[in-house]
Amino acid sequence: MKNNINLVKGTHDIYGAEMEKFEFIIESFYSVCKKFNFQSIQTPIIEQQELFSRAVGEQTDIVSKEMYSFLDKGEINICLRPEATSGLARFAASNYQSGLMKLVTHGPMFRRERPQKGRYRQFHQINIETIGEKSPYIDFEPILIAKLLLDKLGVSKNKYKLLINSLGSKDDQLSYSILLKKYLSDFKNQLSETSISRLDKNPLRILDSKDPEDTEILKNAPKIGEHLSNESKNYFDQVKKLLNSNEIEFYEEPKLVRGLDYYSHTTFEYQTIEHKRQNAILAGGRYDKLISMISSRDIPGIGWAAGVERLMDLITIEDEKSKSKNKILFAVQDETYLNNNRILKQIYNFKYNHEVRVNKNIKKLFSYADKNNFSFILLIGEEEINSNKIILKDLKNKSQQTFEISKFELKNEIR
RNA sequence: GCGGGUGUAGCUCAGUUGGUUAGAGCGCCGGUUUGUGGUACCGGAGGUCGGGGGUUCAAGUCCCCUUACUCGCCCCA
Secondary structure, three states: OOOOOOOOOOOOOOOOHHHHHHHHHHHHHHHHHHHOOOEEOOOOOEEEHHHHHHHHHOOOHHHHHOOOEEEEOOOEEEEEOOOOHHHHHHHHHHHOOOOOEEEEEEEEEEOOOOOEOOEOOEEEEEEEEEEOOOOHHHHHHHHHHHHHHHHHOOOOHHHEEEEEEEOOOHHHHHHHHHHHHHHHHOOOOOOOHHHHHHHHHOHHHHHHOOOHHHHHHHOOOOOHHHHOOHHHHHHHHHHHHHHHHOOOOOEEOOOOOOOOOOOEEEEEEEEEOOOOOOOEEEEEEEOOOHHHHHOOOOOOEEEEEEEHHHHHHHOOOOOHHHHOOOEEEEEEOOHHHHOOOHHHHHHHHOOOEEEEEEOOOHHHHHHHHHHOOOOEEEEEOHHHHHHOEEEEEEOOOOEEEEEEHHHOOHHHHOO
């Protein structure tokens, strides 16, 4: 006996009720976004590794330790995409012309982490990006769309909250980093190891630390909101005004910096309060310098990604939907009855789903239809084939009729 | 990379202080007078008890190692 082949660690099959949720999320996402004139796009799952080391950032966890990468035929460093925005930015860098490029996509992403609840090595994201222009409304729109999507998915308002922050321009970040570094250097021997290593490379990320001692120290640290340029501050105020006037409730979180280096100005995150861990269900922000980091063009953009598996955990779907679907079982007692069978063509052209089943035992055919929630059974058995008859039985009200095969029209009998 | 939990039939799990041929439910196959359904009853197939080593007269059960899954740390959607 051979051993079974297991799933690769951190991957999973999506099937049955789970798959219905998955499709429901993807379909809802596209239907909401298309009303805002977004265009769908699919970019490759494999990209040059350099795309992510430049866009996401060399020192981020994602790039430095979580990427699946390999040398393709000893020539180019290829990797499985750990996120989608970089690929879309690459696309925009060479295809953007003018005005707004509004893109939506979905697909698998790959990060080599230790799997746990709500975190997989292959997981799925839905992504929305608005590229080309910068204005408070353009920031507001995707945040609104996120809320509309959560509504459509039936995630109730008391299950999540929206956090927002502004990181200001890259210049703001630079001057704030100096302030923060100065403040933190007084506590250098109390900070956690990772925070110390970030002190020089990326001090902003220290704000994200969950180490209790770090958080204590950070309580009195300078706040980024208080050190933005007037221009950045005004911009952020206008975004908040739009949210307020459209009744989108949010909390300002000055420590929301995100783990990818490309963000600037508005950042946001929808968090579920159902789970304590892996609670970020949808997150994103503005990335004005991203495209200039990977190309010779300088185009602003904003977008977000949501984890499909994390959304699946939050929603419920009635499985009656699939059960109440009308299905026909075409049952025959012998495989040869299917030769030159005019019913076969009728049934696969008919509006209902169907299945063909062969079994000598009539009882088995009925029992199969019953267990699999068929609503009708079309039966040609030994008696029928000998007398050129066919039986149609409505399995719900148990009524049954016999017809001449040559005259039987499915569409006249089931409407 | 570091911790905790779990691993017994296709699936979900029992298996008592170590004690004879390892169990249940569901599913599958067959039967209950030969061609009509989720029920009931009867029967059947299916297990190297994750793998390796050790303790013991005796190990699914205790100990060690290993592996897979899972939950958490870190980080993220």
